[in-house]
């Protein structure tokens with residue numbers, strides 16, 4: 001099975017490079033240039049396209065809706081068409097931010113979407129276009145990613161930011177009223193490959209580590225497990241305003257995907273593995 005990965009230099013794409021893939025980076029093709037995108041996809045033989053390319057700067061997207069929609073929605077539709085023409089599978093990576101967060105129960109795949117910021121709206125439109133224009137499409141919703149490569153779009157990841165600020169300042173203030181599913185890109189990459197190897201049915205899957213946490217819970221575990229001497233202070237999101245609104249609750253239920261790939265590690269287990277990989281004793 002020949003797997004082409006778009007966005008191969010990103011945080012998730014980098015973990016997919018551990019498997020046998022054809023890596024495409026922005027240098028190979030800018031997905032917002034649709035003519036070049038189609039030419040590039042025509043010129044290479046593949047059975048599956050995994051799209052990890054994305055406009056990921058959630059706050060910046062508020063002022064750059066056109067660019068965010070071009071990359072996260074229109075380009076996704078173009079990729080879906082190209083895959084359908086080639087009879088290739090299309091695996092598209094989406095986000096927990098397609099939901100509005102007005103719940104306290106982890107979202108299942110069939111729950112209604114209702115994005116509350118531009119980034120979420122653009123990703124939600126991407127899901128729709130992939131479904132409308134594509135043939136054999138798997139949409140994977142991931143969330144709150146941490147991976148050894150760090151997010152190129154966000155300039156690192158939350159784990160690294162907490163460890164750096166913890167060491168530098170000895171005091172972290174972290175929001176405690178937003179709940180999500182911390183997720184390792186190592187585990188998502190493995191889930192993608194296993195889904196493909198096992199011929200998973202087309203459709204939407206929530207591909208996250210097990211368990212849920214507030215950002216404060218997550219920060220406490222990072223600081224404790226990495227043995228960093230810092231106080232972690234809980235604050236509300238009202239005390240830490242950001243340009244884009246965030247869903248207050250976006251934990252995802254991963255029961256459906258476990259039916260195909262088997263048990264998925266708890267996020268604390270994934271965090272320990274990440275810290276060991278980065279050379280921290282846990």
Ligand SMILES: NC(=O)c1ccc[n+]([C@@H]2O[C@H](COP(=O)([O-])OP(=O)(O)OC[C@H]3O[C@@H](n4cnc5c(N)ncnc54)[C@H](OP(=O)(O)O)[C@@H]3O)[C@@H](O)[C@H]2O)c1
Nearest residue numbers: 007009010011012026030031053054095144145151152153
């Ligand atoms: N990070 C998170 O916490 C998070 C949460 C929920 C969902 N997700 C989703 O998970 C996926 C992977 O995220 P990630 O953390 O791996 O992101 P990332 O590290 O920012 O990687 C995104 C990749 O997309 C590439 N890209 C951006 N615009 C492009 C363009 N016009 N043409 C070609 N390539 C382009 C980037 O290239 P450059 O390296 O050249 O910029 C980068 O390699 C995305 O679909 C994202 O929406 C992420």
